[in-house]
Amino acid sequence: xxxxxxxxxxxxxxxxxxxxxxxxxxxxxxxxxxxxxYVKLLLNTxxxxxxxxxxxxxxxxxxxxxxxxxxxxxxxIILILxxxxxxxxxxxxxxxxxxxxxxxxxxxxTLLDLGIINQPLELVHNLLGATIGSVQILLPYMLLPIFASxxxxxxxxxxxxxxxxxxxxxxxxxxxxPLTLPGVMAGCLMVFIITTGFFIVPALMGGPTxxxxxxxxxxxxxxxxxxxxxxxxxxxxxxxxxxxxxPFGRWLRLESLFGQ
Amino acid sequence: xAPGATYPTAGYVPGLLVPEVxxxxxxxxxxxxxxxxxxxxxxxxxxxxQEFYWLKPFEALTGIKAVSTGPVDLGKALTMAQTGNVExxxxxxxxxxxxxxxxxxxxxxxxNNPYIDLSVYPASYGTIKWFLPTEVYSQAVAYSTVTxxxxxxxxxxxxxxxxxxxxPGPRGMLTYAYPHLEMALLVDGVAADKIYPIDVDRAFKxxxxxxxxxxxxxxxGAESVQLVQNRDVVMLDAYDNRFVDLIRSGEKVGLGRKxxxxxxxxxxxxxGAPNMDNALKLAAFMCLPQVQASIPKFIGFGAAVPSAxxxxxxxxxxxxATYPPYMEGAIIFxxxxxxxxxxxxxxxxxxxxxx
Numbered sequence: 111x112x113x114x115x116x117x118x119x120x121x122x123x124x125x126x127x128x129x130x131x132x133x134x135x136x137x138x139x140x141x142x143x144x145x146x147x148y149v150k151l152l153l154n155t156x157x158x159x160x161x162x163x164x165x166x167x168x169x170x171x172x173x174x175x176x177x178x179x180x181x182x183x184x185x186x187i188i189l190i191l192x193x194x195x196x197x198x199x200x201x202x203x204x205x206x207x208x209x210x211x212x213x214x215x216x217x218x219x220t221l222l223d224l225g226i227i228n229q230p231l232e233l234v235h236n237l238l239g240a241t242i243g244s245v246q247i248l249l250p251y252m253l254l255p256i257f258a259s260x261x262x263x264x265x266x267x268x269x270x271x272x273x274x275x276x277x278x279x280x281x282x283x284x285x286x287x288p289l290t291l292p293g294v295m296a297g298c299l300m301v302f303i304i305t306t307g308f309f310i311v312p313a314l315m316g317g318p319t320x321x322x323x324x325x326x327x328x329x330x331x332x333x334x335x336x337x338x339x340x341x342x343x344x345x346x347x348x349x350x351x352x353x354x355x356x357p358f359g360r361w362l363r364l365e366s367l368f369g370q
Numbered sequence: 371x372a373p374g375a376t377y378p379t380a381g382y383v384p385g386l387l388v389p390e391v392x393x394x395x396x397x398x399x400x401x402x403x404x405x406x407x408x409x410x411x412x413x414x415x416x417x418x419x420q421e422f423y424w425l426k427p428f429e430a431l432t433g434i435k436a437v438s439t440g441p442v443d444l445g446k447a448l449t450m451a452q453t454g455n456v457e458x459x460x461x462x463x464x465x466x467x468x469x470x471x472x473x474x475x476x477x478x479x480x481x482n483n484p485y486i487d488l489s490v491y492p493a494s495y496g497t498i499k500w501f502l503p504t505e506v507y508s509q510a511v512a513y514s515t516v517t518x519x520x521x522x523x524x525x526x527x528x529x530x531x532x533x534x535x536x537x538p539g540p541r542g543m544l545t546y547a548y549p550h551l552e553m554a555l556l557v558d559g560v561a562a563d564k565i566y567p568i569d570v571d572r573a574f575k576x577x578x579x580x581x582x583x584x585x586x587x588x589x590x591g592a593e594s595v596q597l598v599q600n601r602d603v604v605m606l607d608a609y610d611n612r613f614v615d616l617i618r619s620g621e622k623v624g625l626g627r628k629x630x631x632x633x634x635x636x637x638x639x640x641x642g643a644p645n646m647d648n649a650l651k652l653a654a655f656m657c658l659p660q661v662q663a664s665i666p667k668f669i670g671f672g673a674a675v676p677s678a679x680x681x682x683x684x685x686x687x688x689x690x691a692t693y694p695p696y697m698e699g700a701i702i703f704x705x706x707x708x709x710x711x712x713x714x715x716x717x718x719x720x721x722x723x724x725x
Binding site: 145146147150151154205208209212213215235314317319320325326328329331332333334335336 | 443444445448467470471474540545546581584585586587589590592593596600601602712713716717718720721723724725
C-alpha cells in the first residue's frame with residue numbers, strides 16, 4: 111500500500127523532473143542551482159524551518175515539564191489550550207493574527223494609546239510574524255513527544271542523582287535532559303519537516319523578502335505549467351529534508367533502543 | 371427562473387435597471403437542446419451570481435440542465451485535460467493560463483461552431499479563439515478613506531503609488547509579476563497604449579525604486595481587503611471588483627483608477643469536455659449582449675461585450691472598470707505578451723521579490 115500510494119508517485123515525480131519520457135536531461139536541476147530565485151527560496155524555507163523549530167522547542171520544553179507536574183484537571187486545560195488552534199481553520203487563525211499583530215492591530219493600538227510607543231511596532235509581515243503564525247500551529251508536534259518522554263522518566267532517578275551529590279543544574283543536564291532527548295529530537299524533526307512545506311502562513315504573515323519555496327512550486331506547476339521544473343523543485347526539497355532527517359532519524363532510533 | 375425571484379446582491383446598484391434575464395429574454399433557436407452541461411467556477415459570490423444570471427435562465431430557455439461545480443483549480447484542470455479525464459464542460463480560467471494551455475493543445479477553439487457569435491467582441495480585444503471574455507475588472511489603487519477622507523487628495527494613480535514623498539507609508543503589492551511591469555512603465559512616462567512589448571529591464575529599474583516601501587506581497591482577495599481596511603498598508607494594487615462591492619455597501623475604502631490595468635475574466639472549454647455541444651451553447655449564451663447586460667450587477671464587474679450596455683435601461687453603472695471616464699488612459703492587459711514571456715518574467719520577479 112505504501113509502495114502504491116507513496117513510492118510510485120515519488121518515482122513518477124523524479125522521472126518528470128528529468129524530462130522523461132520526452133527527453134532525459136538534468137536541465138531543471140542545473141537551472142535550480144544556477145538561476146535565481148530557487149536557491150534563495152530554499153534557503154528562506156530552511157531558515158524559517160530552523161527558527162520555528164528553535165522557538166517551538168523553547169516554548170514546549172518548560173511547558174511539557176509543567177504538564178508532568180500539574181493535576182489532571184490543569185493538564186486537561188493546558189492540552190485544550192494547545193490543541194484548539196490546531197483545530198481552527200488555518201485561514202481564520204492567520205487572519206486573526208493579522209488583526210492582533212497588524213500596524214494598527216490590537217497590540218499596537220493598545221501600546222500607542224498607552225503612550226508606550228510612538229510608532230507602530232512591526233510585528234507581522236516579517237520573519238517574526240511568519241514564525242509566530244507557524245509556531246502556534248506546530249506547538250503540539252513538539253510538545254506531545256517531549257511530554258511523553260518526560261512522563262516516562264522515573265522520579266527516583268532525580269532523587270538518586272541528588273543524593274549522589276549532583277546539584278539541580280547538574281542533575282538536569284546529566285540525567286533529565288538526556289532522558290528527554292528522544293522526544294526532543296522527534297519533535298524537532300517533525301516541526302522542521304512540516305515547516306518546509308508551509309504555504310499560507312509565510313505568505314500571509316511573512317515579510318516581502320521572506321518568500322518560501324512551496325508557493326512557487328505550486329505556481330510553477332499550475333500557472334506556468336512547467337511540471338518538469340516544479341517536480342525538480344519538489345524533489346530538491348525532498349532530498350534536503352531527507353538529508354536532515356536520515357542522520358538524526360538513525361541516531362534517534364538507536365537512542366530509543368538504548369533507552370529501553 | 372421562478373417568477374419574481376431576485377438575486378440578493380450585497381452590492382446592488384440602485385437605479386440600474388437590468389432586464390431580468392429569463393424574463394422577456396429571447397435566445398437564438400439553435401441554442402436549445404437537451405442533456406446536461408457542467409459549469410465550473412471559482413466559488414463564492416461570483417459563482418452564486420453566475421448560477422443566477424447564467425445557469426438558471428440558460429436551463430429555462432434551452433432545456434439543457436446546467437450543473438454548477440468547482441472550485442476551479444487550474445492545476446487540476448491541466449491534469450484533467452492531459453489525462454483526458456475531463457469533468458468540466460465550461461471551466462472559468464484566466465486568459466494567460468488559457469493561452470499557455472492552448473499552446474499545449476489542451477483547449478477547444480471557440481470559432482468554427484454554429485453557436486458562438488464572436489462578432490460581439492470589438493477588434494481591440496484581438497483574436498478570440500481560446501478564452502471567452504465574460505467580465506471586465508481592473509487593477510487600481512485601493513486605499514482607506516480613514517487615511518484619505520478627501521477623494522481629491524487621495525492616491526489617484528500609479529504615479530501616486532510610486533510617490534513616497536507625497537504619500538509616505540508601507541505599500542502592498544499583488545504577489546504575481548503581472549501587471550506590475552505595465553504600471554512601472556506607465557510611471558516612467560510610457561503612454562498606456564505603447565506599453566507592449568514590455569521593456570522588462572526598464573520596468574524592473576522602476577520597480578527597484580518602490581521595492582523598499584513594499585511591506586506585503588498579497589495573494590488572496592480577502593487579504594487585500596483586510597490590509598486596506600486595517601491600514602496595514604496605505605495603499606495597494608487591488609482587483610477593483612472587490613472594492614467596488616465594498617464601496618457599494620458603504621465601507622470606508624476608495625479606489626484611484628487613473629492608469630488602471632483592464633483585465634478580462636472568463637472561461638474556456640477544455641479539450642475532451644464531456645458535453646461538447648452543450649458547452650459551446652452555454653459559452654454562446656454567456657456572451658449574448660442581453661445576457662451580458664446583467665454583468666454590472668455581478669460583484670463589481672463591467673460587461674465584456676460593449677453592446678451589453680444598449681440593453682441596460684435607465685442609469686448606466688458609473689462605478690465599474692468599464693465606465694468611459696475610467697477607460698481613458700487605462701492599460702489594456704495583453705495576455706499574449708504574458709503567455710509568451712510569463713515563464714522568464716515570473717522567475718525574475720520571484721528573484722526580485724526576495725532580493
